[in-house]
Amino acid sequence: MAQTKFIKKESLSAWLEELGQAHTVLAPRFEGDSIIFRPYDSEKGVFIDREATAPPKKAIFPQSETLLEYSQIKDMENLTKIAIDVKETIPTTTYVVFGGRPCDARGFTMFDRVYLDGDQVDVYYKARRENTCFITLTCEKGETTCFCNAVGSGPSDPDGSDLLITPVTDGYYIECVSTKGEGLLASSLLTDGSSMEGEATKYKQAADASMNEAPDFTGSPEKLLAVFDNGPFWEEMSDKCISCGACTYLCPTCYCFNITDEANGLKGTRIRSWDNCMSSMFTSEASGHNPRPAKANRLKNRVGHKFSYYPDIHGGVISCCGCGRCIKSCPVGVDIREMVKSAIAFVDPTAKEVPAEEPKAAPTEKPAPKETSVKAENTSAKAKKNKKSKKPASKKKGAK
Amino acid sequence: MTSNPYLPAMATIQEVIEETPTIKTFRVTLNNPQIKKDFNFGPGQVGQLSAFGIGEATFVINSPPTRMDYLQFSVMKTGEVTSMLHTLSAGDQIGVRAPLGNAFPYEDMKGKDIVFVGGGIGMAPLRTLLLFMLDNRKDYGKITLLYGARSPVDMAFSYELPEWLERDDLDTHLTIDAEFEGWEHNVGLIPNVLLDINPSPENCVAVTCGPPIMIKFTVQALAKLGFKDEQIYTTLEKRMKCGIGICGRCNIGTSYVCQDGPVYTYAQLKELPNEM
Numbered sequence: 001m002a003q004t005k006f007i008k009k010e011s012l013s014a015w016l017e018e019l020g021q022a023h024t025v026l027a028p029r030f031e032g033d034s035i036i037f038r039p040y041d042s043e044k045g046v047f048i049d050r051e052a053t054a055p056p057k058k059a060i061f062p063q064s065e066t067l068l069e070y071s072q073i074k075d076m077e078n079l080t081k082i083a084i085d086v087k088e089t090i091p092t093t094t095y096v097v098f099g100g101r102p103c104d105a106r107g108f109t110m111f112d113r114v115y116l117d118g119d120q121v122d123v124y125y126k127a128r129r130e131n132t133c134f135i136t137l138t139c140e141k142g143e144t145t146c147f148c149n150a151v152g153s154g155p156s157d158p159d160g161s162d163l164l165i166t167p168v169t170d171g172y173y174i175e176c177v178s179t180k181g182e183g184l185l186a187s188s189l190l191t192d193g194s195s196m197e198g199e200a201t202k203y204k205q206a207a208d209a210s211m212n213e214a215p216d217f218t219g220s221p222e223k224l225l226a227v228f229d230n231g232p233f234w235e236e237m238s239d240k241c242i243s244c245g246a247c248t249y250l251c252p253t254c255y256c257f258n259i260t261d262e263a264n265g266l267k268g269t270r271i272r273s274w275d276n277c278m279s280s281m282f283t284s285e286a287s288g289h290n291p292r293p294a295k296a297n298r299l300k301n302r303v304g305h306k307f308s309y310y311p312d313i314h315g316g317v318i319s320c321c322g323c324g325r326c327i328k329s330c331p332v333g334v335d336i337r338e339m340v341k342s343a344i345a346f347v348d349p350t351a352k353e354v355p356a357e358e359p360k361a362a363p364t365e366k367p368a369p370k371e372t373s374v375k376a377e378n379t380s381a382k383a384k385k386n387k388k389s390k391k392p393a394s395k396k397k398g399a400k
Numbered sequence: 401m402t403s404n405p406y407l408p409a410m411a412t413i414q415e416v417i418e419e420t421p422t423i424k425t426f427r428v429t430l431n432n433p434q435i436k437k438d439f440n441f442g443p444g445q446v447g448q449l450s451a452f453g454i455g456e457a458t459f460v461i462n463s464p465p466t467r468m469d470y471l472q473f474s475v476m477k478t479g480e481v482t483s484m485l486h487t488l489s490a491g492d493q494i495g496v497r498a499p500l501g502n503a504f505p506y507e508d509m510k511g512k513d514i515v516f517v518g519g520g521i522g523m524a525p526l527r528t529l530l531l532f533m534l535d536n537r538k539d540y541g542k543i544t545l546l547y548g549a550r551s552p553v554d555m556a557f558s559y560e561l562p563e564w565l566e567r568d569d570l571d572t573h574l575t576i577d578a579e580f581e582g583w584e585h586n587v588g589l590i591p592n593v594l595l596d597i598n599p600s601p602e603n604c605v606a607v608t609c610g611p612p613i614m615i616k617f618t619v620q621a622l623a624k625l626g627f628k629d630e631q632i633y634t635t636l637e638k639r640m641k642c643g644i645g646i647c648g649r650c651n652i653g654t655s656y657v658c659q660d661g662p663v664y665t666y667a668q669l670k671e672l673p674n675e676m
Contacts (some may be wrong), residue, residue, distance in 0.1 A: 067406050070452045084452055084493040088407050119659065120405040120644040225653070228673045256648030259406075259641045263453030270406075270455075275647070283649050285639050286457070286478040289612060291652075291675050301651075301675075309654045 004193035005174040055252040068270040103323035105160035107252025136161035141210035145324030150214035155207035166200040173200035224308035234296040245276035247326035408495030419556040427470040442503025443528040450495025451484035466535035513541040519610025548590040591621035601626040629667035
């Protein structure tokens with residue numbers, strides 16, 4: 001049985017101060033109209049009554065971070081001869097993120113599969129991940145934009161967190177979820193929480209019951225591939241989109257980045273920064289060719305990555321945590337739930353009329369996707385995956 | 401590669417060859433003796449070259465793994481990184497992150513006839529496999545090379561062409577797009593010359609690389625000659641940053657070109673979403 005604790009509401013700030021002695025504590029507070037995670041400041045307090053405007057993604061994946069520092073050293077005997085010294089800058093700061101929601105913590109599990117479990121470990125992410133603890137707050141109730149219940153999660157899901165805290169009378173019930181979390185429980189401000197379990201369970205059940213009916217995303221990987229070549233479908237979906245990228249910056253699961261150099265005389269840094277797949281530059285090649293020239297192509301890839309490609313590669317897990325920020329903060333009202341549901345519900349009208357004649361309609365182009373092609377797409381996706389697992393093994397061995 | 405996949409190994413430029421007005425070839429050696437000793441790659445794998453202060457860009461290692469005195473990269477001047485690289489000369493330092501991506505399946509190609517079809521700078525990834533095969537000549541059947549460029553001036557590796565033309569165990573064809581004074585070889589577009597050469601698809605694989613439009617018509621010509629999709633190999637260009645399948649920009653559906661590619665059969669490409 002996992003360890004449980006209780007903390008009084010009025011002791012919370014003292015606990016955060018205590019944690020702040022050894023770690024940088026990030027907690028949400030109001031800044032203007034936004035709720036943002038910032039280093040905890042007892043005078044400014046915390047605001048945890050609503051989901052924060054931006055997730056605490058920066059703790060583990062900063063908007064911009066230095067990967068390398070380099071310096072060019074001139075040879076004084078021969079000034080044209082320059083040696084280059086390159087140093088890696090692995091981060092060492094330890095963080096405690098307080099007051100994120102289950103969706104926020106779950107976002108990092110999407111990162112983990114890509115940054116930690118691939119052929120190459122991302123050492124910067126690994127260091128930050130290991131140095132960060134998440135004290136996650138159970139949600140009181142779902143908002144209209146919440147759909148964590150549609151992606152295998154829920155308002156009290158402990159996945160990705162180290163401690164889960166649930167509001168109870170006069171305080172919070174604390175559940176230890178990981179061994180990292182245990183290290184945060186030494187405080188004398190915490191008392192035994194076992195008597196609060198029943199109340200916390202009721203709180204969680206009420207939160208579950210408050211959720212909207214979950215949209216059904218069953219079959220999204222195959223169906224999104226089936227509508228891939230349907231230009232009009234994606235043009236309609238992306239019609240409103242202005243490619244601003246707010247959805248990507250506010251997404252707890254968006255992990256794409258850019259790498260750039262910044263020179264300052266003979267020294268400089270190589271930095272990694274959040275990138276935005278909705279920008280046309282994201283895939284623009286040196287030759288001038290761009291495989292995703294239009295916003296329809298880019299939105300298709302964004303939705304496809306989260307609801308088709310990622311689940312195909314990672315055992316069916318949808319790379320979306322259902323936090324709804326992309327919906328809430330989209331200036332033009334694009335709704336990812338609706339796009340995925342539309343793809344799932346899509347039936348090609350021409351395929352319905354003359355299914356047998358369909359392939360002849362457009363001999364030079366790939367045949368338009370149709371209901372009957374779903375199965376074929378599905379099997380080809382599987383075949384591809386098998387090949388994928390074989391390919392690196394045979395080729396990379398010799399290359400190691 | 402080091403345990404930090406973003407940390408380049410430092411290398412020294414040994415020689416710079418001016419291939420064409422826009423292409424320079426860099427022959428580099430890794431500075432650290434242990435990294436140099438452990439370095440191993442397959443023909444077709446790529447590397448990221450660092451121009452410190454500007455950034456990185458991806459290039460194929462176009463020397464073969466059978467000749468490890470240096471690693472060779474050919475760089476066409478197109479953007480900021482390549483422009484900076486073009487200013488470097490012998491003795492200068494450069495960062496190398498390599499090898500990245502997959503290689504041509506040279507083991508599976510053993511015992512087969514090989515047809516290389518390269519256009520312009522697209523010859524670079526073919527060169528590594530071609531030289532690897534010439535260095536293991538008895539493992540492979542008849543080898544045919546068709547190499548084309550807009551004009552003789554745009555032809556890289558021109559210093560190697562006389563030897564390739566002379567070899568009895570290599571059937572070399574060169575072509576340029578339009579008549580040029582003193583040019584003694586083919587004149588015509590690569591796909592048309594390929595049809596004239598008329599290689600048999602029997603127990604044969606074709607390996608092609610070049611500008612997208614050339615690849616498109618070369619694949620059509622190969623199909624006309626009876627080559628099946630799985631007998632045709634190509635290697636793709638994509639904008640890449642991390643080179644290890646994380647940063648998220650080079651994917652075609654589920655396939656990350658920097659890691660799962662850049663080498664694909666035409667059959668594999670047809671299975672992927674139509675987003676070249």
